[in-house]
Amino acid sequence: MKTINELGIIFWVLIIGILTSCTRQNIAKNRIFTEDFHGILNAKRWITEIEPLPNSRVFTQNNKLVLDTKGGVTVWYNQALTGNYEILFKRKVVVADGKNDRLSDLNVFWLAQSLDNSNLFTRTGKFEDYDSLNMYYVGMGGNTNTTTRFRKYEANVQRKLLAEKNEAKYLLKSNHDYQIKIVVKDKTTSFWVDGEMFFQATDEYFPSQSYFGFRSTFSHQEIWDFKVVK
Structure with missing residues (x-):
């Protein structure tokens, strides 16, 4: 017993x-x-829009997505997102001796929706091409690391500036491994960096389904450990 x-x-x-x-x-x-960026970038899962400039390419290396471009680039996650969710990933702006190494533009698009075209992925990578979308945008360390801005795009109407934080703590550090989180919950969305909420907005209307994209211009960046969680 x-x-x-x-x-x-x-x-x-x-x-x-x-x-x-x-x-x-x-x-x-x-x-x-989850995405570990192992092997060749899956062209069905990730849609790349890149300005056709010299010394510009998007590729995978050492289980990281690499954006090494002279001009604008967007890499869309080709899966419509619905309901409440979080997007998490790590990202670094590489500054060494590369031709495109520039401390600038750790940017993202999310809650993106096209009102005039059922296919969202029809753009060239030029920044102006995206004015026709409804979406949210953060440009962290834009304008050669002098601005960090939060905008709401209203298709073909305006890129509404919701908030701007240009103090040093909100700008970029070279070769720093950032942990980025984007939250969409009920009527609120927020953008987090290394555990700190940079921006938040409340919206009465979020699209029933929408898309997320990595965005940058004239820089060399690495992205890894990508997750979408409910």
Whole structure:
């Protein structure tokens, strides 16, 4: 016959096992997509729009997505996002001796929707091409690392400036591994950097489905550990 102490130990082992199993199931359930950028970039999963300039390319290397471009570039995640979700990834602006190494433009598009074309991915990479979209945009360290701005695009109407933070702490650091998080929850969206919320906006209307894209111009950047979670 087992003693009371032995029964107590067995009880707690069972409880810990159940909690661990539930946690694992929740993690698996909540994580709807991950990307390790292994091998050649999946052209069905990622849509690249890049200005056709010399010394410009988008590729994968060492399990990272690399944007090394002389001009504008957008890499869209080719999966419509719905409901509440978070987008998380790590990103670095490389400044060394490369031809496109410039400390500028760690940018993102999200909640993007095209009203005049069922196919969102019809643009050349030039910044002006995106004025016809409805979406949110952060330009972190724009204008050669002098501005960090939060905008709402209203298709062909305006790029509304929602907030601007140009103090040094909101600008870019070269070769720094940033942890970026974008949250869409109910009627609020927010943009986070290294655990700090930079921007937030409330909106009565979010599209029923929308798209996310990495954005930059004239820079050399690396992106990895991409996740979308519910």
